[in-house]
Amino acid sequence: xxxxxxxxxxxxxxxADKQEQIKFIEELDVTRPVIEEQWTYICRxxxxxSDILVDILxxxxxxxxxxELHEEVVEFCLHGxxxxxxxxxxxxxxxxxxxxxxxxxxxEFADKMDQECKRIIEYLNIKEPTVYDRVDYVYPFKxxxxxxxxxxxxxxxxxxxxxxxxxxxxxxxxxxxxxxxVKMIRFEEEKNKQAEDEQVQQHKITILRDKIIPYLRRFTxxxxxxxxxxxxxxxx
Numbered sequence: 001x002x003x004x005x006x007x008x009x010x011x012x013x014x015x016a017d018k019q020e021q022i023k024f025i026e027e028l029d030v031t032r033p034v035i036e037e038q039w040t041y042i043c044r045x046x047x048x049x050s051d052i053l054v055d056i057l058x059x060x061x062x063x064x065x066x067x068e069l070h071e072e073v074v075e076f077c078l079h080g081x082x083x084x085x086x087x088x089x090x091x092x093x094x095x096x097x098x099x100x101x102x103x104x105x106x107x108e109f110a111d112k113m114d115q116e117c118k119r120i121i122e123y124l125n126i127k128e129p130t131v132y133d134r135v136d137y138v139y140p141f142k143x144x145x146x147x148x149x150x151x152x153x154x155x156x157x158x159x160x161x162x163x164x165x166x167x168x169x170x171x172x173x174x175x176x177x178x179x180x181x182v183k184m185i186r187f188e189e190e191k192n193k194q195a196e197d198e199q200v201q202q203h204k205i206t207i208l209r210d211k212i213i214p215y216l217r218r219f220t221x222x223x224x225x226x227x228x229x230x231x232x233x234x235x236x
Contacts, residue, residue: 021045030055036091036220043087053087060219078212081204092222095212099204117183120176134171135159 025045030052034042039056047053054067057074064076064083073084073094082096123129123137135156142149151159160167169175213223 031059033060033219039085040089040091043089048087057085061215063215078215079207081208081212083212083216092220092224093216094224095208095216097225100201117180120180123171124173124176129171131160132156134167138163138167138170 021044024041025047028042034056039060042048042053042056049069051069053069053074057067057076058064061076061078064078067074067076069087072088073086076083076085084094084096086092086094119137119140123133126133129137132153135151139151139156139159142151216223
């Protein structure tokens with residue numbers, strides 16, 4: 001086949017494709033839902049940048065709200081969740097999961113608080129702390145070293161001599177008791193806040209799993225987090 005014939009075949013193919021698009025658009029009923037393949041086909045026509053996509057999406061997902069046409073996606077809301085459907089040939093629907101966060105386990109925070117309080121409690125349990133006990137509490141080991149090195153008694157004597165006022169202040173029993181009390185209050189606040197956050201997040205996860213994903217999967221099997229991860233990966 002010569003070059004002219006090849007060029008004519010390409011043009012005829014383009015014409016046939018355009019005629020097919022014309023026929024499809026003429027018969028398109030924007031009040032009726034389309035399947036994913038049809039949506040992708042529509043987005044290959046000039047309708048990709050038209051507000052007709054908003055009407056079509058409303059037909060696909062009657063429960064959707066706040067539908068907005070953007071450059072490469074149509075954004076919409078379902079039960080408060082922001083969702084995205086591509087207009088540039090990417091299959092599936094994305095869900096904005098920026099609200100989702102890993103909630104630290106209560107036990108981890110408790111362990112951390114215990115470590116912070118442990119030294120205070122151990123010191124307060126000393127009935128008559130010596131100078132060395134006081135120095136040990138304020139300066140438990142030498143700073144800036146890869147390995148742990150402890151102070152000798154001679155070094156502790158010097159630390160006491162050079163920092164006596166600070167050491168006395170930092171080892172004052174009443175001050176340490178106040179620190180313990182404040183830490184306990186913060187511990188309870190953190191525990192309660194974490195429980196509230198977990199309850200709110202779990203409620204959203206339940207809605208997502210029981211309502212949003214089954215509803216979207218009537219249109220597509222591909223549901224992804226807005227960064228391309230699958231929803232299943234987010235909840236693993």
